[in-house]
Amino acid sequence: MTRYQHLAGLLSDRIEQGLYRSGERLPSVRTLSIEHGVSISTVQQAYHLLEEKQLIVPQPRSGYFVATRKATPPVPAITRPAQRPVEITQWESVLELLSSRIEGDVIQLGSGIPDLTQPTLKPLWKIQSRMAQKQDINLLSYDTLLGLTSLREQIARLTIDSGCQLSADDIVVTTGCHEALSVSIRAVCQPGDIIAVESPTFHGTMQTLRGFGIRAIEIPTDSVTGISLEALELAFEQWPIKAVVVVPNCNNPLSFIMPEARKRALLTLAQRFDAAIIEDDVYGELAWEYPRPISIKSLDMDGRVLLCSSFSKTLSPGLRVGWVAPGRYRERVLHMKYIGTGSSATMTQHVVAEFIRLGHYGPHLRRMRQVYQRNYETFSCWVRHYFPCGICVSRPQGSFLMWIELPEAFDAVRLNTELRASKIQVAVGSLFSASGKYRNCLRLNYALPITDATEQAIALVGAAIERAMLVCA
Amino acid sequence: MTRYQHLAGLLSDRIEQGLYRSGERLPSVRTLSIEHGVSISTVQQAYHLLEEKQLIVPQPRSGYFVATRKATPPVPAITRPAQRPVEITQWESVLELLSSRIEGDVIQLGSGIPDLTQPTLKPLWKIQSRMAQKQDINLLSYDTLLGLTSLREQIARLTIDSGCQLSADDIVVTTGCHEALSVSIRAVCQPGDIIAVESPTFHGTMQTLRGFGIRAIEIPTDSVTGISLEALELAFEQWPIKAVVVVPNCNNPLSFIMPEARKRALLTLAQRFDAAIIEDDVYGELAWEYPRPISIKSLDMDGRVLLCSSFSKTLSPGLRVGWVAPGRYRERVLHMKYIGTGSSATMTQHVVAEFIRLGHYGPHLRRMRQVYQRNYETFSCWVRHYFPCGICVSRPQGSFLMWIELPEAFDAVRLNTELRASKIQVAVGSLFSASGKYRNCLRLNYALPITDATEQAIALVGAAIERAMLVCA
Numbered sequence: 035m036t037r038y039q040h041l042a043g044l045l046s047d048r049i050e051q052g053l054y055r056s057g058e059r060l061p062s063v064r065t066l067s068i069e070h071g072v073s074i075s076t077v078q079q080a081y082h083l084l085e086e087k088q089l090i091v092p093q094p095r096s097g098y099f100v101a102t103r104k105a106t107p108p109v110p111a112i113t114r115p116a117q118r119p120v121e122i123t124q125w126e127s128v129l130e131l132l133s134s135r136i137e138g139d140v141i142q143l144g145s146g147i148p149d150l151t152q153p154t155l156k157p158l159w160k161i162q163s164r165m166a167q168k169q170d171i172n173l174l175s176y177d178t179l180l181g182l183t184s185l186r187e188q189i190a191r192l193t194i195d196s197g198c199q200l201s202a203d204d205i206v207v208t209t210g211c212h213e214a215l216s217v218s219i220r221a222v223c224q225p226g227d228i229i230a231v232e233s234p235t236f237h238g239t240m241q242t243l244r245g246f247g248i249r250a251i252e253i254p255t256d257s258v259t260g261i262s263l264e265a266l267e268l269a270f271e272q273w274p275i276k277a278v279v280v281v282p283n284c285n286n287p288l289s290f291i292m293p294e295a296r297k298r299a300l301l302t303l304a305q306r307f308d309a310a311i312i313e314d315d316v317y318g319e320l321a322w323e324y325p326r327p328i329s330i331k332s333l334d335m336d337g338r339v340l341l342c343s344s345f346s347k348t349l350s351p352g353l354r355v356g357w358v359a360p361g362r363y364r365e366r367v368l369h370m371k372y373i374g375t376g377s378s379a380t381m382t383q384h385v386v387a388e389f390i391r392l393g394h395y396g397p398h399l400r401r402m403r404q405v406y407q408r409n410y411e412t413f414s415c416w417v418r419h420y421f422p423c424g425i426c427v428s429r430p431q432g433s434f435l436m437w438i439e440l441p442e443a444f445d446a447v448r449l450n451t452e453l454r455a456s457k458i459q460v461a462v463g464s465l466f467s468a469s470g471k472y473r474n475c476l477r478l479n480y481a482l483p484i485t486d487a488t489e490q491a492i493a494l495v496g497a498a499i500e501r502a503m504l505v506c507a
Numbered sequence: 508m509t510r511y512q513h514l515a516g517l518l519s520d521r522i523e524q525g526l527y528r529s530g531e532r533l534p535s536v537r538t539l540s541i542e543h544g545v546s547i548s549t550v551q552q553a554y555h556l557l558e559e560k561q562l563i564v565p566q567p568r569s570g571y572f573v574a575t576r577k578a579t580p581p582v583p584a585i586t587r588p589a590q591r592p593v594e595i596t597q598w599e600s601v602l603e604l605l606s607s608r609i610e611g612d613v614i615q616l617g618s619g620i621p622d623l624t625q626p627t628l629k630p631l632w633k634i635q636s637r638m639a640q641k642q643d644i645n646l647l648s649y650d651t652l653l654g655l656t657s658l659r660e661q662i663a664r665l666t667i668d669s670g671c672q673l674s675a676d677d678i679v680v681t682t683g684c685h686e687a688l689s690v691s692i693r694a695v696c697q698p699g700d701i702i703a704v705e706s707p708t709f710h711g712t713m714q715t716l717r718g719f720g721i722r723a724i725e726i727p728t729d730s731v732t733g734i735s736l737e738a739l740e741l742a743f744e745q746w747p748i749k750a751v752v753v754v755p756n757c758n759n760p761l762s763f764i765m766p767e768a769r770k771r772a773l774l775t776l777a778q779r780f781d782a783a784i785i786e787d788d789v790y791g792e793l794a795w796e797y798p799r800p801i802s803i804k805s806l807d808m809d810g811r812v813l814l815c816s817s818f819s820k821t822l823s824p825g826l827r828v829g830w831v832a833p834g835r836y837r838e839r840v841l842h843m844k845y846i847g848t849g850s851s852a853t854m855t856q857h858v859v860a861e862f863i864r865l866g867h868y869g870p871h872l873r874r875m876r877q878v879y880q881r882n883y884e885t886f887s888c889w890v891r892h893y894f895p896c897g898i899c900v901s902r903p904q905g906s907f908l909m910w911i912e913l914p915e916a917f918d919a920v921r922l923n924t925e926l927r928a929s930k931i932q933v934a935v936g937s938l939f940s941a942s943g944k945y946r947n948c949l950r951l952n953y954a955l956p957i958t959d960a961t962e963q964a965i966a967l968v969g970a971a972i973e974r975a976m977l978v979c980a
Contacts (some may be wrong), residue, residue, distance in 0.1 A: 145649075244846070318776045353852060369602075369714065
């Protein structure tokens, strides 16, 4: 690295960290030359490089300024949902999001689909092919209601990483995490009950509550530390809340990882008010930190936590292999599973069990964490570059989802309609609220490949947002 | 065939047809010799043969008598369930039945598993293997909520055989028929509602009602003509029944095919009382008659019939590929599917679609119908032979299930417990009732291979029943 590149990197870091703020004048060439003991021309070259990267702009006769739109956008403030139980709406919008999957050539910035192109996934095909060649009739028959023993053993082993001590008998295999959440909610609640959720929260959970006639109380949630325990406590005091649904690790859609102390405090609170915790850990294994963050289930002594997960975000959503560790609700969960789908598919369970048993899962996870972290860096540059200023962006600590908050008056539903012509789709924020809040927010998936087409899509979204914001203003 | 064999066959037919009834004295050797113009020794040889087959017994100095236990048992009389809505119990017994699948070496006379050993199923493996070799990433991703278009097209085409005129858009793919029934029930009813069911009825349906807080009114059902329309009408007049769940084709567990006129009358009744019909057709394609019996859906003009089915009984239960044609309840069904499992597994849908597209499905179905019809003949001989008299047996017209009614005081639950030592399991009748009726009944699966081991199992069940009946008496 040459001197000017080094200096440019240093200045760029300071801009990133907010030491030089958006629109602020940068030190003069002479000042920097003295400060860093480099030549005038080195500083000039460094400034030129930053200008090329559109991080700074020259003002004739005034020197260089931090480009206004290039500063790292702040994270969204803590949310402020209605603090009372509400009926859930938004089904039509969810259906629209799901329907857009039909057209294959849409760039799905709004989906929760992982990157399926990595070579570490290849063994999945080989295993499948070998199984087909063996022609084992057992693979065609019903499996038990609990699920394949060998798979449950592997899952129990995997959960050690999140601090759990579970045996195969503590696990029930499901048709994706979706079914795990669905059976958990129904195992714990009756129609008319109230469940507390983070706000925003995964639309699948929300719609499940709606479908079973359960009301949601949305709890203010911080985009860095997670659900507000203070607000949750107040809600517990006011309402007969049966359970709390949380995504504490790599939250969907806010992407935070809840600090361990807050996980403990949440469990204590649930104990005090005798509520169940439904813990959605579907993205937990994609946390970038190592070892991965603990689950609340790992702290659970009295079986009140139902830990839900799947291989949809780590291996393949199309397999529909998920699981739940239901604690004390095991029999109710089994009943709910039986009446929903019966046994899970046999062959796909075998494929996943074999993939893990042969040692392919660890290396694949490691690779995916790297891929997503690298993708995140690129995507956040693109967002800074192409999106207008005045937005807030979440700071993912894992997985592949990014939450963007636009000014209050912004309408992401209209944005999505406008983007349809360009065959781009984003996830509208209002999907993640019981009552249609967060219409000014959107969720982006950065598992998409780093290609010109993807950059172009982000640029188009940014331009559309800019146009819409001009109209708002 | 020799003369005496011919004569023995003729006599045996007359016994089967009830011309010579159980315990009745047969014509003397001399009479028969004159009647058929054969020698005395030919008649004696024929009688010896029938004696060997245990169809007749000699009485010293009185001649031959039809063996009491060899007569064709009558069909069960129309059932008499409680004619009021009831809460559903029996979950523990269902769980026990499902759990017994865990031990691989149990002879599962009680299961609903089809014969998976036939060569016409082989292409399924080849298709799977070819797909694995192609490594198409789309197979790993989420499918749409509706399900794979190519599969829905094939299903729409298949339903023509039952008289339907459906398009791909009228079909929603599900995770087995179990999910099809589950989403249909939830699409049509709210907790606290009442649904009318045949009695006995499939335990999966019953437990689904229980799980969603829906009460069942069990309607008397005839083992030849199906649900009593008179009783159903009375029930409609008395209770606000939201829907009727029926298995009109190859009923589970009674195996009847409802006559077409009664199907029409049932639909008219549902129209009159504005109720939905949830039609479980999962065994319908296994009817022995050709063309296959029509579905009630084929008569449906106002979208009130939700036709549910799957490939679990025809191809492979382990694939978990089912479907529903939800009529006017399409959007509710989609919502219920979304909140239960989300999209269905992608690869398995492709496998089934390809199996049908390549023309393997028709020949496979034809073979399976033949196999099951032949199996039925053997099994019903075994049952006649090994089971005591005083029982009633259903007369299947398709599929691979047989319903056996024992004297009122008999306890099939205890029988199952006793059989456990011999590693044999039957389906206890009480599973098929909301309130634990039919404890004196059992359901047998004759899709099992015709082997000595299977015959031995039937013999053991028969002997255990005989012992238990001696205790009862």
